[in-house]
Amino acid sequence: MENFLGIFDKFPFLSDNAKAGFLSNLEEVKFEKGELLEQKGKVSEYLYYFLTGSARSYYTRENRDITVSFTLDGEFVTAMHSFITRKPSYENIETLEKSIAYRISHDTLLNMFENHPETERAYRMILEEYYIVLEEQQIFSKFKSARERYLELMEYRPKVIQKASVGHIASYLDMSIETLSRIRAKI
Known part of the structure; x- marks a missing residue:
């Protein structure tokens, strides 16, 4: 739990009362490799914080997985569009390895905003970070x-290269496995 408390470093403005309220509403969940946190066609009910492990978010098009993001320890993840709109998700989120996460439900989070208004600011900051990552990916x-895409991934997210399969990385970088293999061979 000590590692988890580091999450509050990103939100120094939260009162001790808000931190305690947030922690008391979290549920620890453990996942095996390949488990789905979120599934296409279902409404996303939870916001997850990964303590350990990793996951990938992906869409399926023409029977092909298209990886759009990776989540590593110390990061939040959900099917954001679904979580916000309360509509069925377009994406799947699966673990890449055994993982431990904490989750908070959508309804509980809304209650937190009522009882501890400063948590809404923390949530806004999480959303801003999510948006920036998506824009940068575009x-x-x-x-x-x-x-250049592979070199930037190596520089800024080296853990992804260690944890994800070559196919997932190639899909994320919008290239074929063969192209990725040629690039890696020349580095």
């Missing part, structure tokens, strides 16, 4: 070469 995939 720019990343459209304006950089395959080699």
Whole structure:
């Protein structure tokens, strides 16, 4: 639990009362490799914080998985569109390894906003971070070469390379496995 308390470093403005309220509403969940946290067609009920482990978010198109993001320890994840709109999710989120996460339900989070208004600011900051990552990924995939995309992933998210399969990485970087293999061979 000590590692988990580091989450509050990102939100120094939270009162001790708000922190205690948040912690008391969290549920610890353990996942095996390949388990789905969120599933296409279902409404996302939880916001997860990964204590240990990793996950990937992906869509399926024409019987092909398209990886759109990775989650590592110390990061939040949910099927954000579904979590916010309360509509069925477009994406799946699966663990890449045994993982331990904490989750809070949508309804409980809304109650937290009522009882501890400063938690709404923390949630806004989580949403902003999520949006920035998505925007960077869009720019990343459209304006950089395959080699540049891989080198940036190596520099900024090296744990992804250690934890994800070659297929997942290639999909995330919007390239074929063969292209990724050629790039890796030249590095």
